[in-house]
Amino acid sequence: MKYMIMTFGSAEAGLAAMGKEWMLEMIQFMRNLDEDLTKSGELVSNEGLADGSQAKTVRIKNGIPVPTDGPFAEAKESLVGYWIVDVESEARAIEIASKIVAFVKQPIEVRQVMDAPPEF
Amino acid sequence: MRTEPAIEDLLREVAPQVLGTLVRRHSQFDACEDAVQEALLAAARQWAADGVPENPRSWLVTVASRRLIDAWRSEAARQHREEAAAVLDLAGQGAASEQDDTLTLLFLCCHPSLSVPSQLALTLRAVGGLTTAEIARAFMVPEATMAQRISRAKERIKAAGMQFELPPEAERPERLRVVMQVLYLVFNEGYTTSSGPTLQRADLTTEAIRLTRMLLQLIPEEGEVAGLLALMLLTDARRAARTNEDGWLVPLDDQRRDLWNSAQISEGVELLTRTLGKAPVGPYQLQAAIAAVHDEASTAEETDWPQILALYEVLEQVSPGPVVTLNRAVAVARVHGPRAGLALVGTLDRDERMKHNHRLEAVRAHLLERAGDIDAARKSYDLAARMTASLPERRYLALRAARL
Secondary structure (H helix, E strand, C coil): CEEEEEEECCHHHHHHHHHHHHHHHHHHHHHHHHHHHHHCCCEEEEEECCCHHHCEEEEEECCEEEEEECCCCCHHHCEEEEEEEECCCHHHHHHHHHHHHHHHCCCEEEEECCCCCCCC | CCCCHHHHHHHHHHHHHHHHHHHHHHCCHHHHHHHHHHHHHHHHHHHHHHCCCCCHHHHHHHHHHHHHHHHHHCHHHHHHHHHHHHHHHHHHCCCCCHHHHHHHHHHHHCCCCCCHHHHHHHHHHHHCCCCHHHHHHHHCCCHHHHHHHHHHHHHHHHHCCCCCCCCCHHHHHHHHHHHHHHHHHHHHHHHHCCCCCCCCCHHHHHHHHHHHHHHHHHCCCCHHHHHHHHHHHHHHCCHHHCECCCCCECCHHHCCHHHCCHHHHHHHHHHHHHHECCECCCHHHHHHHHHHHHHHCCCHHHCCHHHHHHHHHHHHHHCCCHHHHHHHHHHHHHHHCHHHHHHHHHCCCCCHHHCCCHHHHHHHHHHHHHHCCHHHHHHHHHHHHHHCCCHHHHHHHHHHHHHC
């Protein structure tokens, strides 16, 4: 079963508020996590995204798609990065997310990637 | 590179025997497994060019042993060799037959202390003779991820000191149950799983059937193994009719039965007939019997629903659970009307195990539609569409809702 584990927020805010020490620890933590997930054969892919302030959102205006500066959601709720893991169960995906949450102290969303068998 | 089918079939057939011989001779399951994979690749290349050797098995054993010794010669592997020497005596005890080796291998790959994804991957590689790349493709993960998963599983086998021997008699039934479950999951993965547009991945289905057939040859007296093989054959027989030209799901009632594979149906029915009554009845035999009743009806209207209902009642006694109850509700609705089915579905509403199960809602939607309660049916279809984790099924359910 594949799950997407998503982190939200703003990289800028994180930097300013937490200080250098914490950032270094955070980088190490993420490295270790990626290494663990790679070793266990569960990591399908992972990406970090540019800060939400750099995003463009394309919307329909007067019937025409028009790009505007800024993220789709509020900057503090904007997607920052994700992991896709292929795991035995939802419980395992939540276990991975819990490890991240315990460190970053920010909520993490866990959502199944559509690939389960249809049952009829 | 694509190997000639005849060579590939031969290689995959002898792969577990070759691995069994090597492990018995040298111990060290993980190193032997790597060596056999290399030998299989070498054989695929060489045999296609030079022809198949007179004794393919001993050719592979020789080449794999050579690879193993080459690996051992390298400095880094010396330590492993010393560790291996300690367990060599144990592994060498008693000359077992090739059949036992393949069976032992299956039990080892499906060891309960391995995670389910690891059991599937290792079984396909060590017993099925598939390459890591092929397995990765089938499960739609990067090859590096699959390689890591397999090597992790092998490390675990080593760390736990698991021996290359058949499980003790007392543990046999439970261990066999896990093996059958792994084969069934491989089948299901191939039959129904899908990310994106394709609904079926035939390769895993075919592989699961091949491995189950092999297992049945090894232990023909096990009724549930026969039941499992029959269930796979009878389900897979409908493969071509299960989706239309556009890749949409086609429910059983609407399937073109002329597209069903009649040879596979005959084989499944025959196998089941031979088995039922001779061995203790179990859930696989019963599910196969239900599949057989469906497959034997030449039109959806001719389906013997009372018979299916009776089989579900037995199944619920043999292996009770909310999913079986839900399936029985479908049969109840066919025999006693949609309201009777809905009443049974309602009893599952408070079952914690069904809380996130979209199928409860999908069945309810169908029955509400048949009962003429269109508004409620639409709501249930919508809910089911939101709950399913299958893309083709979400499309199907959303379309059912939109059509009402």
